Amino acid sequence: MAHAEAYKEPGTPEEQSRRTFMANAVIALGGVIGISLTIPLVASLIPAADATNDQWSGLTPEQANALKKATADAPVKVTFNVHETNGYFGAADNEQFVWAVRASDDELKKARPELFDGSAKLPYDAVNMGFVVFSPLCPHLGCRYAWIAAQKKFICPCHGSVYSVLGTHEAGPALRGLDPLPLREYQGKVQVTWIEYAPNMPAHVVLKVG
Incomplete structure (x- = not known):
């Protein structure tokens, strides 16, 4: 029961802000990695003359x-x-x-x-x-x-x-x-x-x- 109550507790505002920041950082990093992988592939997909x-x-x-x-x-x-x-x-x-x-x-x-x-x-x-x-x-x-x-x-x-x-x-x-x-x-x-x-x-x- 103690574990269930602990799971429901969202934490202090500072902890929530920290979690939100980390989540956004992960998403942003994923986007940067995706773009960096895409750009080199673009030219390789185009047939040479x-x-x-x-x-x-x-x-x-x-x-x-x-x-x-x-x-x-x-x-x-x-x-x-x-x-x-x-x-x-x-x-x-x-x-x-x-x-x-x-x-x-x-x-x-x-x-x-x-x-x-x-x-x-x-x-x-x-x-x-x-x-x-x-x-x-x-x-x-x-x-x-x-x-x-x-x-x-x-x-x-x-x-x-x-x-x-x-x-x-x-x-x-x-x-x-x-x-x-x-x-x-x-x-x-x-x-x-x-x-x-x-x-x-x-x-x-x-x-x-x-």
């Missing part, structure tokens, strides 16, 4: 031609298949798409300097073949945004985030601009890597590749 692994998804000639029709003020939606292997459901081809925009390194660097040297710096080239391809997932909460030609803006209909043609965040609750994905031409084929980044964060934290 000369890699031949299956994280690259090939575009058909028709899809590649569609991509090459994109201009600096008229993005093109390019659909392609991502081959995914799941331990529970096996392998399957899932349809995804990107928004392609014609751009140069200098143009993108001027519009989006954070992609080259900042909190949202990418471990791969954002511009390849004279184009940048954006993930269709809104960086706010992962909804699918659309190109509104009349306004010349990418707009998310769910929560109102607005982006320029080069993906600069202009309005709404998103914490970063649109996410460029890896693009390359390899052995005569145009390829894209599908990457899903954590939403509602200013930095690029990888959730899924391929």
Whole structure:
């Protein structure tokens, strides 16, 4: 009985404050450790430009031609298949798409300097073949945004985030601009890597590749 009574006693205010401080310290330390472990993994998850692994998804000639029709003020939606292997459901081809925009390194660097040297710096080239391809997932909460030609803006209909043609965040609750994905031409084929980044964060934290 004495033990039961002792368990119910919360202790003095000083003891309670000390326990609260220690609990918060443990949580904070866990967060720091989690971030420190995540950052080195981000670059390792991204395929190298000369890699031949299956994280690259090939575009058909028709899809590649569609991509090459994109201009600096008229993005093109390019659909392609991502081959995914799941331990529970096996392998399957899932349809995804990107928004392609014609751009140069200098143009993108001027519009989006954070992609080259900042909190949202990418471990791969954002511009390849004279184009940048954006993930269709809104960086706010992962909804699918659309190109509104009349306004010349990418707009998310769910929560109102607005982006320029080069993906600069202009309005709404998103914490970063649109996410460029890896693009390359390899052995005569145009390829894209599908990457899903954590939403509602200013930095690029990888959730899924391929």
